[in-house]
Amino acid sequence: xxxxxxxxxxxxxxxxxxxxxxxxxxxxxxxxxxxxxxxxxxxxxxxxxxxxxxxxxxxxxxxxxxxxxxxxxxxxxxxxxxxxxxxxxxxxxxxxxxxxxxxxxxxxxxxxxxxxxxxxxxxxxxxxxxxxxxxxxxxxxxxxxxxxxxxxxxxxxxxxxxxxxxxxxxxxxxxxxxxxxxxxxxxxxxxxxxxxxxxxxxxxxxxxxxxxxxxxxxxxxxxxxxxxxxxxxxxxxxxxxxxxxxxxxxxxxxxxxxxxxxxxxxxxxxxxxxxxxxxxxxxxxxxxxxxxxxxxxxxxxxxxxxx
Amino acid sequence: xxxxxxxxxxxxxxxxxxxxxxxxxxxxxxxxxxxxxxxxxxxxxxxxxxxxxxxxxxxxxxxxxxxxxxxxxxxxxxxxxxxxxxxxxxxxxxxxxxxxxxxxxxxxxxxxxxxxxxxxxxxxxxxxxxxxxxxxxxxxxxxxxxxxxxxxxxxxxxxxxxxxxxxxxxxxxxxxxxxxxxxxxxxxxxxxxxxxxxxxxxxxxxxxxxxxxxxxxxxxxxxxxxxxxxxxxxxxxxxxxxxxxxxxxxxxxxxxxxxxxxxxxxxxxxxxxxxxxxxxxxxxxxxxxxxxxxxxxxxxxxxxxxx
Numbered sequence: 001x002x003x004x005x006x007x008x009x010x011x012x013x014x015x016x017x018x019x020x021x022x023x024x025x026x027x028x029x030x031x032x033x034x035x036x037x038x039x040x041x042x043x044x045x046x047x048x049x050x051x052x053x054x055x056x057x058x059x060x061x062x063x064x065x066x067x068x069x070x071x072x073x074x075x076x077x078x079x080x081x082x083x084x085x086x087x088x089x090x091x092x093x094x095x096x097x098x099x100x101x102x103x104x105x106x107x108x109x110x111x112x113x114x115x116x117x118x119x120x121x122x123x124x125x126x127x128x129x130x131x132x133x134x135x136x137x138x139x140x141x142x143x144x145x146x147x148x149x150x151x152x153x154x155x156x157x158x159x160x161x162x163x164x165x166x167x168x169x170x171x172x173x174x175x176x177x178x179x180x181x182x183x184x185x186x187x188x189x190x191x192x193x194x195x196x197x198x199x200x201x202x203x204x205x206x207x208x209x210x211x212x213x214x215x216x217x218x219x220x221x222x223x224x225x226x227x228x229x230x231x232x233x234x235x236x237x238x239x240x241x242x243x244x245x246x247x248x249x250x251x252x253x254x255x256x257x258x259x260x261x262x263x264x265x266x267x268x269x270x271x272x273x274x275x276x277x278x279x280x281x282x283x284x285x286x287x288x289x290x291x292x293x294x295x296x297x298x299x300x301x302x303x304x305x306x307x
Numbered sequence: 308x309x310x311x312x313x314x315x316x317x318x319x320x321x322x323x324x325x326x327x328x329x330x331x332x333x334x335x336x337x338x339x340x341x342x343x344x345x346x347x348x349x350x351x352x353x354x355x356x357x358x359x360x361x362x363x364x365x366x367x368x369x370x371x372x373x374x375x376x377x378x379x380x381x382x383x384x385x386x387x388x389x390x391x392x393x394x395x396x397x398x399x400x401x402x403x404x405x406x407x408x409x410x411x412x413x414x415x416x417x418x419x420x421x422x423x424x425x426x427x428x429x430x431x432x433x434x435x436x437x438x439x440x441x442x443x444x445x446x447x448x449x450x451x452x453x454x455x456x457x458x459x460x461x462x463x464x465x466x467x468x469x470x471x472x473x474x475x476x477x478x479x480x481x482x483x484x485x486x487x488x489x490x491x492x493x494x495x496x497x498x499x500x501x502x503x504x505x506x507x508x509x510x511x512x513x514x515x516x517x518x519x520x521x522x523x524x525x526x527x528x529x530x531x532x533x534x535x536x537x538x539x540x541x542x543x544x545x546x547x548x549x550x551x552x553x554x555x556x557x558x559x560x561x562x563x564x565x566x567x568x569x570x571x572x573x574x575x576x577x578x579x580x581x582x583x584x585x586x587x588x589x590x591x592x593x594x595x596x597x598x599x600x601x602x603x604x605x606x607x608x609x610x611x612x613x614x
Contacts, residue, residue: 089491090491184396184397185533185534185535185536186532187532187533187534188534188535205515208512208515208516209515209516209529211532217605218532218605218606219605219606219607219609220529220532220606220607222516222527222529225493225494225518225525225527226492226494227492227494227495228492228495229492256610259609259610260609260610260611263609263611264611290613293611293613294613296611297611297613298524298525298526299525299526299527300526300527300607300608300609301607301608302526302566302567302570302607303563303566303567304567304570304571304600304603304604
């Protein structure tokens, strides 16, 4: 089994949706990616930073899910990164109410020595220079996956291009793909982004599914149609964690296997949004995952013979 | 092979997109549905009305595609329905610049006697009372498919419900499904619409594909990711025509076969948008259709064994 190294925030979120609101709860890209990847029982570690206000029970939660936390620095006297947001009625858009970088402002990621030989590196959404720094500490990764967002395109364009150049897979949403490429058509956008470095481009369309591009090939996974989306927070990270976790478990980074990884990522993300924060992911059972994979097959598979 | 009876406008369109504009060209739901269904060499007829300003060459085009036009009334001294619209840059939205009902204002559809025993009836987007009138002339159809739009929900709600009650399949877009049901979630919307009468609900999401609902089952077909959408006019009708045409050809109206019909409809719609108006559909070859079906399989089919 491959070793998976994840870098991403481990943080507090406070979330408001049309269905209710939370106090400070466990959040962060690193958390969501880690919990999602842990579904595959892979050997994974999270590199991150928290303050000493961060509850031990949250760290225990990660450890109990078989996620190595030696790379999570605890800053004495520091406060943990905090994000607060309010979703609009359609749950597709949100306003950020508060962002407190706190210990994240001076984050110098240190990869534990036991993970410097990681096979797969998942660079969760963070400052591109932090992502680069992690990448430089890994000896010879077989696959590097990058998640990023429009904030870094707006504010750290040159640094972002430096990390994009070095990764194998990039996952971004449709609007970000358009911003990064200057192309409206996602097919053209993917082609332009491929020229920047990544060989595989995953474009996330939220409730409209996700596209995987590689050279002339395209694969599409729908999002499972749900009766209700309760809280979209972490869905993209859960998707990325499922993608990377599945590839780590199967040790197969071919395009054909990436199709399956996209389906697994979509499948796990469909659970994530059913409850606030990480709640649903914490209680998720293997049989539920299998059952919903069956639903994905029924949703997408058809029997046309092409002559 | 089943007989397919189509009712819908046969009309003039004038279209502006970011890529150019047309003079008055051939358009209308009946035209697009007919041309799309004709890909399956089914026995089909279009019921419609035009003025005597309508060029014989357009009528010949339908006849040459093996579409019976005995049900297209030509009103002497009348003018043909005309629609003009301008698409916005994203091609997802458009402004109507002009609508001239002309002969459509007094349209009393007459189904040719040879098609009163039609097996499949495709009620294209029109006043619900016109759709009802056609339906009442068919003896015992095996399957009735209804296409409609928000305009009829806004203006002829009660009449619309009367026709919805009598059909087997309804095809509408996502916003219209929400308007018709009062539900934001498409899963909930489909369930409510099912209570209005139709056993099968097709929700079209444009570039985001189409969903088919039936009882507890859901199927999803993506739209083929295209480098460029040139003109979206008629895509929904082409989809509906492919759906109905495939079912007529295969004489199998099971849910499983409807999955294939949805794929065929999406496939044909992907061609329709590549050129202005009906241009691309007129020149479409069977081998192109087959080739793109292969692309649909590659786009959506994966190999996960569910344990």
